[in-house]
Amino acid sequence: MPDTRDTNKALARKILSAWNQRGETHMPEELAHPQMVRYFAPPVGMASALGQPPVAPALPVTAIQGQNYQEDLIIADAEYTFTAWHMTGQHLGTLYGRPATGLPVTVYGADVIRVVDGQVIQHWDWYSKSRVQALGQLGLLDADMQSYLINNGLLGRNRKLP
């Protein structure tokens, strides 16, 4: 019988593979537990197909095209799996109102999943890191863009407190 850690790591790798086909945040139906909950930042843009709170990818595939996710590191116990990755792509479409620059980007990010019965029942991410990183690389992280990120909840769970 395979070690649970190994099967959890294999599942995390399937998710990364799916992102290379469909973009980040895509969760193949067979990997999603019927009660899956995903803990993302305040919603913008994309809605989850599973009726959960809407989620947004770090970078839309229409803007950053040719997205290629590669595993950097996976750490797993019997229930939870941490996946660190990097993604390369090219800015070929409008990104938060800014026209394509044609520039390449390489960004880093990470996700944590909780696995029950071989399916993902909880999913957390830190996607604002890679978004800010990409905007900086593209020369688009000016004051207006920074305000846009704040006003549209695009800094993830990071926030100014009252």
Place this chain on the structure above:
Amino acid sequence: MTVYPNPTANPTETEARNLVTMRKMITAFNENSRDIVAQCVDPNLISYSPHQPGTERQEDEIAVQRAAFPDLYYSEEITIADGDMVFLGWQSTGTHSGPMLGTAATGVRFELHGGEVARFRNGLIIEHWDHWLKPRGQCYIILDALPAEEVSRLQAGGLL
């Protein structure tokens, strides 16, 4: 709603020891304690993620953070232990009460989320990574402290 998972279930003896040490690093940052860092970190620590000048050593990073955010407080969100590796996801809160990047204190209070990865050897942290999760850019944006020239500087140093 509690959204964060429980700690590693049924860790091995080594994993349990590593988790204790990883959590002591949170205490070190919260208590501004160089002594606790010395108890947790191998003197030959290798850190693979870019750091701001003067913060290559963990205890020096504490000092830099304390200077800008004296009330900075970290808490654990999640830990995952796997052999000699540990992932720690954290939440921090603080107030911008001292100068940072040449920007005077703004008094802004903030909440940030990030994480660290460490490899242990003989119970001490011997390797460290944080570049997947360090919310440095987000912090500067929240504090309204990220002019274009600083974006370039951070970008050049791999710090964004």
